[in-house]
Amino acid sequence: MKLLSMDTSTLVMGVAVFDLETRKMLGEMATNLHKNHSVRLMPTIDQFLRDLDLKIDEITHLAVTSGPGSYTGIRIGVTTAKTIAWARRIPLYSESSLAVLAMNGMRFDGLVVPMFDARRHRVYTGAFQFDRGKMDEKFPQQVIAMDRWLEQLANSNQPVLFLGDDVIRFREEIETALGENACFGTPAENIPRPASLAWLAYQKWSQHEPPEHKNFAPNYLQLTEAESNWLKKQRKEGMNG
Known part of the structure; x- marks a missing residue:
């Protein structure tokens, strides 16, 4: 059983694969660049699995960061993870970035x-x-x-x-x-590691914590600007009504 973790909540885009049975980290890859995660995430996962001589069918569990961080980055990671989990019918775990x-x-x-x-x-x-x-x-x-x-x-x-x-x-x-x-922290310590995400997800799995529900959503810790403006508008309309 193998767990694929992915993190796109900041400029760092990282993926890792962890063997749940042997407790061995099979691989980890991370970049810290001003580049579009939406364009790079799936090709990176595909190439990463190829490098490990793994097929997507061998991935039995997923993990993703749920936020906080970049609104766009968080949505990309969560949406990708949920899509794979739904398509493959495999459990998804999340952890705070x-x-x-x-x-x-x-x-x-x-x-x-x-x-x-x-x-x-x-x-x-x-x-x-x-x-x-x-x-x-x-x-x-x-x-x-x-x-x-x-x-x-x-x-x-x-x-x-x-x-x-x-x-x-x-x-x-x-x-x-x-x-x-x-x-x-040192420069290396300032970068979130997808291997750490995989380990935290493993701990949840090993302690029989339930995976995320299908309605799982990001945790931004605050409303987006659009959501905040919408709520202000609703309050104003309610007062005027």
Whole structure:
């Protein structure tokens, strides 16, 4: 039994194949480029499986990141995964893109904080801590103003490892707020790994957690601009009515 994982929630596009029976990662591929995931994802999966001498029929399980991140990227990954799962009639598991990135800090003794820029000086983020390989969510995943987020982290009085390519935009502010407790990932650690997504999906499968329902949808952590504008319009019309 083999699980195919895919992540398109950020600029990173990654795929991996994990053998559920032998617990062996058969392969992993990731790029971090300003290129169209919708054009590249399926050809990449096809070539990747060829490189591993695998056929799509040998894939028995799927995993995908559900967000947060790029609205377009998340939709591409989720739609592709759901389409394959429906066509092949195989189970699909999902995981937060923040949790996947946090896996790069598994060996860090302190809070692990993955972070994506959410614009207007806000971030998609959360705080995790690892104990004997188990990941605990210490602060909920959320969209939050950066100054408020740093205040919460400073009050925890713990070393904090910040992960993600967007962290550099806030580095000076982070260092001012946290001082010596501020730690930063290496370039390799700032990239979410599809192999980590596959491992998290394996843990769900091995613990008999149910796969996603057919109505599974992305988790953006906030409304898209179009959805927000629609709700504002509905409220305004309701007040005028």
